[in-house]
Amino acid sequence: MADSFFYLGPWRWLIDGDDWGPRWAAPEGAGSLIDLRTIPQMSRAGGAPEGVGIFVTDRPLNSDYTLLGKAYGDNLTSAHKSAWQALVGKRPERSRINDVLWDALTAQADPRGEVGPKPLMPCRNGVIEMHLAGTRIAKAWSAAIAEWPKILELLQIDYARHYAQCLLTHSDHYLRSLTATLEKYPGVHDRQIQGDLPDEKPLPHNTSFADNFNRGNENLEDSANWAMMVFQSGSLAVFNNKVRPDSRAANANFGQHQTSLSTDDHYAEIDVTTLVAPLSSRSYAGAAIRLFEDGSGLDAYTWQATIDSATTIKGRLEKFVNSVATTLADNVQSWTTGDTYQGSANGTTIKGHINAVEKESVTDSSISGVLQTGMLGRIRRGSVGDVEIDNFEAADLAAFVPYPHPRYGMTGGMQPMNGGV
Numbered sequence: 195m196a197d198s199f200f201y202l203g204p205w206r207w208l209i210d211g212d213d214w215g216p217r218w219a220a221p222e223g224a225g226s227l228i229d230l231r232t233i234p235q236m237s238r239a240g241g242a243p244e245g246v247g248i249f250v251t252d253r254p255l256n257s258d259y260t261l262l263g264k265a266y267g268d269n270l271t272s273a274h275k276s277a278w279q280a281l282v283g284k285r286p287e288r289s290r291i292n293d294v295l296w297d298a299l300t301a302q303a304d305p306r307g308e309v310g311p312k313p314l315m316p317c318r319n320g321v322i323e324m325h326l327a328g329t330r331i332a333k334a335w336s337a338a339i340a341e342w343p344k345i346l347e348l349l350q351i352d353y354a355r356h357y358a359q360c361l362l363t364h365s366d367h368y369l370r371s372l373t374a375t376l377e378k379y380p381g382v383h384d385r386q387i388q389g390d391l392p393d394e395k396p397l398p399h400n401t402s403f404a405d406n407f408n409r410g411n412e413n414l415e416d417s418a419n420w421a422m423m424v425f426q427s428g429s430l431a432v433f434n435n436k437v438r439p440d441s442r443a444a445n446a447n448f449g450q451h452q453t454s455l456s457t458d459d460h461y462a463e464i465d466v467t468t469l470v471a472p473l474s475s476r477s478y479a480g481a482a483i484r485l486f487e488d489g490s491g492l493d494a495y496t497w498q499a500t501i502d503s504a505t506t507i508k509g510r511l512e513k514f515v516n517s518v519a520t521t522l523a524d525n526v527q528s529w530t531t532g533d534t535y536q537g538s539a540n541g542t543t544i545k546g547h548i549n550a551v552e553k554e555s556v557t558d559s560s561i562s563g564v565l566q567t568g569m570l571g572r573i574r575r576g577s578v579g580d581v582e583i584d585n586f587e588a589a590d591l592a593a594f595v596p597y598p599h600p601r602y603g604m605t606g607g608m609q610p611m612n613g614g615v
Contacts, residue, residue, distance in 0.1 A: 203259030204243035217519035223251040233307035237516035250327040305348040312559040313344040317541040318592035352563025370399035374456035399456035402589035423448035425492040437583040450568035462567035463536035468582035473575040484564035491517030497537030497546035523554040
């Protein structure tokens with residue numbers, strides 16, 4: 195069995211080169227990772243790296259990185275703990291790598307992401323999990339566990355943001371999302387989530403939508419329920435019942451479906467029907483989850499089918515935080531015409547599937563509480579029509595079961611389409 199090396203150290207800033215654009219990336223040889231940066235650190239484009247990650251590599255790295263051990267359960271020395279404190283900001287109280295990392299993402303986490311990483315959040319089944327180097331550590335949620343105060347604080351932050359957004363559009367969707375939250379956390383009172391905001395009755399919710407693009411040719415933003423993101427000023431168009439980037443520009447073209455789901459535990463998927471190798475760099479098509487844009491920039495997780503000038507196909511799992519990209523996984527995959535690429539977010543577990551087969555799974559806590567989805571595509575030094583997408587679909591992940599609300603009786607939702615979890 196090949197050696198594994200567990201390192202603590204900086205992310206690399208990569209400029210275009212043979213790829214599609216500047217972004218943060220893991221060091222060479224990293225096959226698994228967890229981001230420990232704050233939101234401001236990962237929102238900074240270029241310059242000297244700020245903040246660190248845990249990187250599991252297949253090779254030794256240079257002195258910029260601190261080797262913590264060669265196994266998940268290895269113990270940190272006093273010197274390791276001092277290095278961790280210098281780089282992450284808090285001295286570990288426990289010694290095993292997996293315990294120290296869990297604490298950093300739970301007890302020592304910051305729900306606002308300002309002075310530490312945001313906390314791990316439970317999956318739809320109520321289990322908090324952390325994935326690294328092929329190992330899953332899991333803990334069942336309850337209001338009695340030590341992790342609950344940070345989880346509750348983040349739920350309150352996300353609810354307040356959604357409430358404020360809905361007020362601007364005169365929408366009651368925040369009350370529908372509240373129902374989905376209460377279903378996920380049975381026994382939690384709605385007032386705990388609402389905090390100091392008005393005491394209002396949760397409402398039933400919807401959980402899925404789809405678009406097969408079977409209509410006349412038009413810009414995607416002219417279609418009902420679609421909008422183009424300002425990020426990089428790209429555009430998508432419906433042509434011959436498919437969607438394609440409508441220019442040869444190097445820009446990423448993000449289209450957002452304007453219908454909100456009921457929870458940030460959701461998936462989005464597309465069929466990639468055309469993917470032609472570009473003259474240089476990479477072209478791609480992908481699904482976007484937790485997709486949102488405001489004055490600070492664009493946030494999203496994306497799962498992309500990419501192709502380079504040598505016809506190498508890769509599946510790329512990526513996040514955008516305030517419009518700054520970080521690659522979470524980028525490995526050789528297969529593609530044939532019509533393959534379904536599905537991205538899903540379940541708590542802080544982010545996955546990429548191809549034709550319902552899991553290909554990537556990463557733990558990341560950066561983006562939470564975002565209920566919109568969409569898709570993206572780009573042609574890099576090629577021709578219009580080299581990248582085409584069909585059959586967009588998005589849904590909340592888990593089947594919702596009506597639950598007995600302590601004040602309002604039975605409240606519940608609909609059965610969604612099956613997600614890839």
